Amino acid sequence: MNELIVIFIGMALINNFIIVRFLGLCPFFGVSKHIGSALSMGVAVTIVMTISALAAWLIEAYILIPFDIEYMYIVMFILVIATLVQIIELFIKKTNAQLYFAFGIYLPLITTNCAVLGITLINRVEGFSLSGSVVAALGAGAGFTLILAMMSGIREKLETANTPKSMRGLPVAFLIATLLGLAFSGFGGML
Amino acid sequence: MIPIGALIGIGFVAGLIIYLVYIKVPQKVKGLEKTEAINAILPGADCGACGKPGCFGYAQALAQDPGLITKTPCTLLQDPESLGNLEKALGITLDPSAMSKIALVHCNGNSETIYHYSGVATCKAAAQLLSGYRRCPYACLGLEDCLKVCPVDAIFIDPEKNLAVIDPEKCTGCGLCVAECPLNLIELVSADTKIAFLCNYKPLKSIPERERCEYACTHCRKCFKACEDEAIVWNKEKAVPEFIHEKCTRCGKCIEVCESNTLAEIKIEEKVLSHITKAPGEHCAVPKR
Numbered sequence: 091m092n093e094l095i096v097i098f099i100g101m102a103l104i105n106n107f108i109i110v111r112f113l114g115l116c117p118f119f120g121v122s123k124h125i126g127s128a129l130s131m132g133v134a135v136t137i138v139m140t141i142s143a144l145a146a147w148l149i150e151a152y153i154l155i156p157f158d159i160e161y162m163y164i165v166m167f168i169l170v171i172a173t174l175v176q177i178i179e180l181f182i183k184k185t186n187a188q189l190y191f192a193f194g195i196y197l198p199l200i201t202t203n204c205a206v207l208g209i210t211l212i213n214r215v216e217g218f219s220l221s222g223s224v225v226a227a228l229g230a231g232a233g234f235t236l237i238l239a240m241m242s243g244i245r246e247k248l249e250t251a252n253t254p255k256s257m258r259g260l261p262v263a264f265l266i267a268t269l270l271g272l273a274f275s276g277f278g279g280m281l
Numbered sequence: 282m283i284p285i286g287a288l289i290g291i292g293f294v295a296g297l298i299i300y301l302v303y304i305k306v307p308q309k310v311k312g313l314e315k316t317e318a319i320n321a322i323l324p325g326a327d328c329g330a331c332g333k334p335g336c337f338g339y340a341q342a343l344a345q346d347p348g349l350i351t352k353t354p355c356t357l358l359q360d361p362e363s364l365g366n367l368e369k370a371l372g373i374t375l376d377p378s379a380m381s382k383i384a385l386v387h388c389n390g391n392s393e394t395i396y397h398y399s400g401v402a403t404c405k406a407a408a409q410l411l412s413g414y415r416r417c418p419y420a421c422l423g424l425e426d427c428l429k430v431c432p433v434d435a436i437f438i439d440p441e442k443n444l445a446v447i448d449p450e451k452c453t454g455c456g457l458c459v460a461e462c463p464l465n466l467i468e469l470v471s472a473d474t475k476i477a478f479l480c481n482y483k484p485l486k487s488i489p490e491r492e493r494c495e496y497a498c499t500h501c502r503k504c505f506k507a508c509e510d511e512a513i514v515w516n517k518e519k520a521v522p523e524f525i526h527e528k529c530t531r532c533g534k535c536i537e538v539c540e541s542n543t544l545a546e547i548k549i550e551e552k553v554l555s556h557i558t559k560a561p562g563e564h565c566a567v568p569k570r
Contacts, residue, residue, distance in 0.1 A: 159284045180303055
């Protein structure tokens with residue numbers, strides 16, 4: 091149990107996907123203008139990450155290793171992630187229209203989100219167990235959502251700030267990302 | 282063989298699962314069919330020109346309010362076939378002329394200059410002082426506020442009359458200039474408009490009408506009688522004659538009877554097009570006293 095908590099905190103804060111590992115940067119800048127859509131994106135990515143980590147671990151353990159074709163892992167994982175995103179999109183569309191409209195274009199975009207492929211590859215490299223993989227994915231998703239929410243909160247405030255013209259929009263967002271990164275580097279010595 | 286087989290196998294299973302989810306999961310959400318049908322017709326470019334987040338957002342809005350297609354038309358959807366499909370999906374008939382709009386400046390005259398304006402060279406600043414430096418409070422000041430916002434450079438300044446004219450060929454009807462004019466002279470009209478009132482003038486009793494401008498509408502109402510299509514009506518709220526562009530057959534009879542040249546064809550003259558815009562500030566006319 092202790093180990094799982096360590097994995098969760100490690101993935102969420104210390105090795106945060108966006109700030110420390112630089113994964114999933116496209117939604118970090120693309121979907122962080124409003125806190126509502128940022129939270130939706132974070133939740134969607136967390137769900138997809140968790141399910142794909144689970145599926146990737148199963149495929150790794152029951153197909154890749156027994157048949158000795160471990161070198162195919164990237165192709166397999168991409169296939170699994172794309173399928174999962176399609177299934178989840180289809181499922182949400184049929185069962186909960188409100189949620190579907192809230193996600194909008196972001197749901198299909200998760201297919202190409204490197205954070206999702208990242209969690210499956212990191213789980214593989216770290217050699218996590220099944221429960222470890224799922225908790226790691228949950229932690230990574232929580233960290234991703236946290237950063238996205240923080241960033242969108244700051245950027246919403248920035249809309250009203252008197253920013254110099256040349257810095258407006260993306261340039262100042264990059265600067266803020268740097269400062270966020272500095273702050274999160276403080277977690278580095280925690281574990 | 283094993284890796285190929287495994288990949289094909291997993292791909293097949295994945296496809297099967299998606300198919301099963303598609304077939305077996307019951308469709309609990311109703312009313313999405315129409316949105317889906319509309320979405321299939323839209324270009325799918327997600328350009329955002331309609332002001333909605335992507336084509337799907339536009340399809341959602343259209344499913345709720347089909348009239349939106351004329352208010353904020355899809356600029357990429359122009360071919361008759363797709364428009365016909367959209368008509369069927371929406372259950373309305375589209376008037377192609379209502380789809381595209383052009384902007385029109387409701388001023389055609391050079392009203393007398395009453396003071397020398399030497400302030401900031403924008404219409405917004407000049408309009409603060411006695412509604413501008415011209416005698417008519419509805420006169421175009423020609424200080425290029427609209428020209429600056431035009432994305433397609435369709436607005437020119439007439440060098441003689443010193444007022445803004447819009448090239449109907451170039452204008453895309455985006456409406457940016459409408460919001461810009463401090464005197465509310467610019468209006469969006471349907472793109473096939475040929476004849477229009479080029480005056481926005483409400484007579485105030487204290488000033489005789491003709492004194493203001495040689496192009497001012499005198500409210501003689503001769504055009505009302507001349508028009509056989511009943512396309513010209515009196516707008517009581519604004520106290521100006523109003524042109525119903527849908528009814529107009531462009532016969533030109535109203536232009537013949539109009540004594541003050543208020544009614545005119547919308548066109549842009551060659552000399553205006555070739556005129557090079559002056560430096561900011563030079564438009565401020567010197568009084569002719």
